Amino acid sequence: MATVSAPESIVARLAYVKAPTRDQIADNSQVVATVTAVLKDVRERGDAAVREYAKKFDGAELDRFEVSAVDRQRAVDELDVQTRSDTEFAIANVRRFAEAQLSTIQPLEIEPYPGLHLGHRVIPIQRVGAYVPGGRFPLLSAPIMTIxxxxxAGCDEVVACLPPNAHRAMIAGCHLSGADRIFLIGGAQAVAAMAYGTETVPQVHxxxxxxxxxxNEAKRQVFGPVGIDQLAGPSEIFVVADASGDPELIAADLLGQAEHDVRTRVGLITTDRALAEATLAEVERQLNVLATAKVAELSWRDYGEIVVCDDEAAMIAYSDHVAAEHLQVHTKDPHGFGAKLRNYGSLFIGRNASVVYSDKNVGTNHTLPTMGAAKYTGGLWVGSYVKIATHQWLEDKAIRVVAPPAIRQSDSEGLEGHRKAAEIRLRRLG
Incomplete structure (x- = not known):
């Protein structure tokens, strides 16, 4: 297995109190082969293939995939009062934050030269597909974040797919979040159905x-004719902390994320060895009483790490190298320190800002970049659902400005058709 090491400029300034035993996901060649076959089958045979894979992978035999309006409402009615209230609380917060973000994305019109008009429009994507994972637990926030x-954003249609064996509350969550259509299709076959369309599932954009x-692999393979938000690996959480860090809080936050998956990457980056050692001991103590320790302990054993840095600069450099999905800042001046960081999916400033709040209901999206992708992208947000499409129009007087250099450039490039397209317009002006 290949490893991804810290840059040499940082290595000399790091000391591991606990080093990870694994650095990346194992070879997934079998996953690639399986997904390739599923995509090809669904593309060629549509609903029939989806139905067979539902039985094979999910043990579900369905006459129809789409959840009817009656069953959607029944799933909502089955929610207990508190769960429905909490779900609607989270929906309201996510909607409020998305609306605020959308208000910052504005159409543009400029006139750099007299008569030359340039601009862009903010256009909602017509139809999007929201994959809602099933998982070991019913993640009630999952449909909220994608729907x-x-x-x-104003998409005409949001199509949701979730595994046939998903908890009924997940159907309710899709309905309350505003899904236009809900299908009980999971896994790679769901991605294939949305990407290519079937007799019953509409093709999304x-x-x-x-x-x-x-x-994840299915999204990677269908990308091109259909867009994707990002490729998401196992979850990650890192905490950057100085001597003011609280080992009990840090350990609780690390394990809170580690219980997601045995491949979750969790870590502490600090300048204080005493905090590092205290956190190590605290993680072990909390694992002894954690109901989900069977998963969290494997994650901690294989992917957990605690790194002690020589100074603040090394701590910042190593954090930016990791580019964690979730990055918590536990320092004396968390706002000032946070402003120095640049690579993260979402930043949690101060000890009160636990990942759990963002995961569930504060309003920021919990679908975030992993595996170092935060070095070049942010997470899912309302802007992911719109296109910024440019336009231009020219008055006659603008042609006199832009045509001559366009003609000369086309001529130097040997593109006669380009040159003539510019010349004819200039010539018609006399």
Whole structure:
């Protein structure tokens, strides 16, 4: 297995109190082969193939994939009062934040030269697909994060797919979040159905949402004719902390994320060895009483790390190298320190800002870049559901300005058709 090491400029300034035993996901060649076959089959045979894979992978035999309006409402009615209230609280917060973000994306019109008009429009994507993972637990926030921003953005249609064996509350969550259509299709076959369309599932223009290794690989393979939000690997959380860090809080936050998956990457980056050692001991103590320790302990054993840095500069450099999905700042001046960081999916400033709040209901999106992708992109947001499409129009007087250099450039490039297209317009002006 290949490893991804810290840059040499940082290595000499690091000391591991706990080093990870694994640095990346194992070879997934079998996943690639399986997904390739599923995509080809669904593309060629549509619903029939989807139905067979539902039985093979999910043990579900369905006459129809789409959840009817009656069953959608029944799923909502089955929610207990508190769960429905909490779900609607989270939906309201995500919607409010998405609306605020959308208000910052403005159309543009400029006139750099008299008569030359340039601009762009903000155009909602017509139809998007939201993959809603099933998982070991019913993640009630998952449909909220992928469906609500699409409705706020103004997409004509948001199509949701979730595994046939997903908890009924997940159907309710899709309905309350505003999904236009809901299908009980999971895994790579769901991605294929949305990407290519079937007899019953409409073809979408972009697919959003995280999933397992098969979903991720399917998104990778269909990308091109259909868009995707990002490729999401196992979850990650890192905490950067100085001597003011609280080992009990840090350990609780690390394990809170580690219980997601045995491949979750969790870590502490600090300048204080005493904090590092205290956090190590605290993680072990909390694992002894954690109900989900069976998963969290494997994650901690294989992917957990605690790094002690020589100074603040090394801590910042190593954090930016990791580019964690979730990055918590536990320092004396968390706002000042946070402003120095640049590579993260979402930043949690101060000890009160636990990932759990963002995961569930504060309003920021929990679908975020992993595996170092935060070095070049942010997470899912309302802007993921719109296109910024440019336009231009010219008055006659602008042609006199732009045509001569365009003609000369086309001529130097040997592109006669380009040159003539510019010349004819200039000539008609006399």
């Amino acid at each position: 609500v921003p699409g409705k706020v 972009k697919i959003m949402g995280p999933g397992n290794a098969f979903v």
